[in-house]
Amino acid sequence: MYSHLFKVACILMLGTWVNLAADAAQPQTAETEAGLPLPASTTEDTGTATAGAPDARPAPGVPGGLKRLEDLNLLSTALVDKAGSGSAAAHKFRIEARMYRELLRQTMLSNREQPANQQLPQPLLLDMVRMSALLHAAADCKTGFIISCPADLMQQLRSQQDRVTQGLKMTRMMYD
Amino acid sequence: MNATWHQFVTAVWQIVSESAFWVIASLLVGGLVHEFLPSSRFRALLIRKGQVAMLGAIAFGAILPICSCGVIPLAISLYRSGVRLGPVMAFAAATPIINPAAVILSLALLGPQITIAYVILGLVLPYLLGLIAERWGEPLEIKPVAEAPACCSGTQSCDPAELPAPGTRLLPRIAAGLRWGFTDLGPTIAFYMTIGVLLAGLIAAFLPATWVDSYLRDSSGLALLAAGVLGASIYVCAVGHIPLVASLLATGAAPGISIVFLVTGTATNLPELIALYNTIGKRTVVLYVSSLIVGAILAGVAVNAWLLPGFEPVFDPLRSLELVDLGEGLYPTTGNVVSLVSTAALITLAGLGTWRWVAARIRRRSAADGSGDSCCSG
Numbered sequence: 001m002y003s004h005l006f007k008v009a010c011i012l013m014l015g016t017w018v019n020l021a022a023d024a025a026q027p028q029t030a031e032t033e034a035g036l037p038l039p040a041s042t043t044e045d046t047g048t049a050t051a052g053a054p055d056a057r058p059a060p061g062v063p064g065g066l067k068r069l070e071d072l073n074l075l076s077t078a079l080v081d082k083a084g085s086g087s088a089a090a091h092k093f094r095i096e097a098r099m100y101r102e103l104l105r106q107t108m109l110s111n112r113e114q115p116a117n118q119q120l121p122q123p124l125l126l127d128m129v130r131m132s133a134l135l136h137a138a139a140d141c142k143t144g145f146i147i148s149c150p151a152d153l154m155q156q157l158r159s160q161q162d163r164v165t166q167g168l169k170m171t172r173m174m175y176d
Numbered sequence: 177m178n179a180t181w182h183q184f185v186t187a188v189w190q191i192v193s194e195s196a197f198w199v200i201a202s203l204l205v206g207g208l209v210h211e212f213l214p215s216s217r218f219r220a221l222l223i224r225k226g227q228v229a230m231l232g233a234i235a236f237g238a239i240l241p242i243c244s245c246g247v248i249p250l251a252i253s254l255y256r257s258g259v260r261l262g263p264v265m266a267f268a269a270a271t272p273i274i275n276p277a278a279v280i281l282s283l284a285l286l287g288p289q290i291t292i293a294y295v296i297l298g299l300v301l302p303y304l305l306g307l308i309a310e311r312w313g314e315p316l317e318i319k320p321v322a323e324a325p326a327c328c329s330g331t332q333s334c335d336p337a338e339l340p341a342p343g344t345r346l347l348p349r350i351a352a353g354l355r356w357g358f359t360d361l362g363p364t365i366a367f368y369m370t371i372g373v374l375l376a377g378l379i380a381a382f383l384p385a386t387w388v389d390s391y392l393r394d395s396s397g398l399a400l401l402a403a404g405v406l407g408a409s410i411y412v413c414a415v416g417h418i419p420l421v422a423s424l425l426a427t428g429a430a431p432g433i434s435i436v437f438l439v440t441g442t443a444t445n446l447p448e449l450i451a452l453y454n455t456i457g458k459r460t461v462v463l464y465v466s467s468l469i470v471g472a473i474l475a476g477v478a479v480n481a482w483l484l485p486g487f488e489p490v491f492d493p494l495r496s497l498e499l500v501d502l503g504e505g506l507y508p509t510t511g512n513v514v515s516l517v518s519t520a521a522l523i524t525l526a527g528l529g530t531w532r533w534v535a536a537r538i539r540r541r542s543a544a545d546g547s548g549d550s551c552c553s554g
Contacts, residue, residue: 152420
């Protein structure tokens with residue numbers, strides 16, 4: 001019980017931190033637009049510090065939240081696999097699906113603050129909102145203490161996951 | 177083959193565990209309704225001919241967040257408490273189709289146009305079904321429980337004069353209502369639901385997982401019919417399936433098909449239909465299902481004509497996420513322990529119902545052989 005509360009608290013703190021980090025990055029972005037060199041610290045603020053790693057630095061035109069969405073996509077891929085395994089613990093799955101949603105919300109909130117040419121494509125975000133709703137529906141499909149999704153929901157989870165992955169690849173290609 | 181049977185067992189367990197809490201809660205409320213409604217002032221309102229009872233039943237059903245299995249005990253309790261067939265069937269249809277959580281989720285994920293169509297259909301179709309049931313359905317008749325009337329259960333007398341009269345004290349009446357709900361109605365419904373759940377499990381196991389993908393992307397009349405019939409046979413919960421339909425819509429599924437699938441899927445399923453078939457009446461249920469499918473298909477054609485070609489649901493993603501949160505918050509989910517306890521209670525009731533059914537068969541056969549006697553024969 002307490003470990004669950006701790007996890008939820010961690011998720012909320014992580015979300016808040018991500019939001020603060022995005023706000024902190026805002027003036028730097030403005031500076032970048034003003035012609036100043038882009039510091040490595042503005043590489044996406046996922047908490048997995050990649051400062052100083054040249055390959056992790058986004059191209060000048062890449063929207064700020066793209067890296068974060070790609071990280072979220074890894075999370076949803078893992079969740080879809082878990083849902084299909086038939087042995088995922090229901091309470092953990094629910095927490096992780098919730099984490100996906102909260103991080104997506106934070107990304108969208110910080111994305112809204114970006115200039116128009118730096119914003120993430122709306123169809124991609126909508127696809128991720130749908131993914132979040134499907135993950136929540138999967139979290140409700142529990143037989144006892146494990147997640148067990150019906151075949152039609154599993155099929156849609158996989159299709160939606162493919163769509164999101166494809167959308168992210170297209171967006172990355174568009175800006176790279 | 178093993179995988180198919182594993183799917184069958186999983187599907188059966190899933191339907192039972194998903195609906196168990198609502199069936200038990202509905203039995204509890206249904207028992208109280210059966211005990212208190214006949215002597216309350218609302219009964220006069222509900223048995224009176226006219227539109228008030230029908231509209232009231234739809235409005236009440238539209239705010240209850242119960243899926244189609246959960247609504248059966250409540251609908252049958254209302255019917256057995258003397259409420260007219262029209263309002264009962266309108267209530268049975270409106271409750272699973274539409275509820276605040278489903279409407280908000282639909283607005284969040286399917287867009288305002290489909291939500292408008294969904295709400296209009298969710299209110300109008302139950303009304304029409306109620307009118308049809310009232311006009312052509314079977315007249316009110318109290319049917320025996322699982323072919324083994326309560327008086328034959330060995331715990332109660334056959335003589336109506338010896339049945340407990342409704343008292344004026346609250347606690348004994350609550351106890352009597354709960355006893356009726358859980359020892360008379362409960363086993364009957366659980367028995368018929370078991371047959372329906374097993375059939376629904378077979379369909380879920382043998383139907384290819386890609387059928388939703390293949391049928392819901394088409395917009396032809398045949399696809400509308402297939403979505404209607406398949407939606408009516410499988411277990412669909414509005415709140416759980418709206419994200420699935422949203423995902424299909426985003427990739428080009430016809431909006432009319434989505435409406436047909438959502439409405440027929442939520443308003444009917446095999447456990448519900450078999451329970452109603454055996455307790456309310458065969459003709460009523462056949463009329464109910466056929467009218468529902470035809471009405472939903474006509475609505476699907478109209479929605480396609482309205483929104484196609486070129487329909488594309490467009491929203492603000494952040495707003496959409498907020499609405500999804502709100503919608504899911506309005507739909508109560510049960511914890512693991514509550515769900516398991518309810519499932520165990522429902523399985524017990526099903527076992528009791530099956531035992532009564534078998535005992536009634538044996539007793540009847542014995543009576544036919546002249547070696548037994550039925551307490552109800554006279």
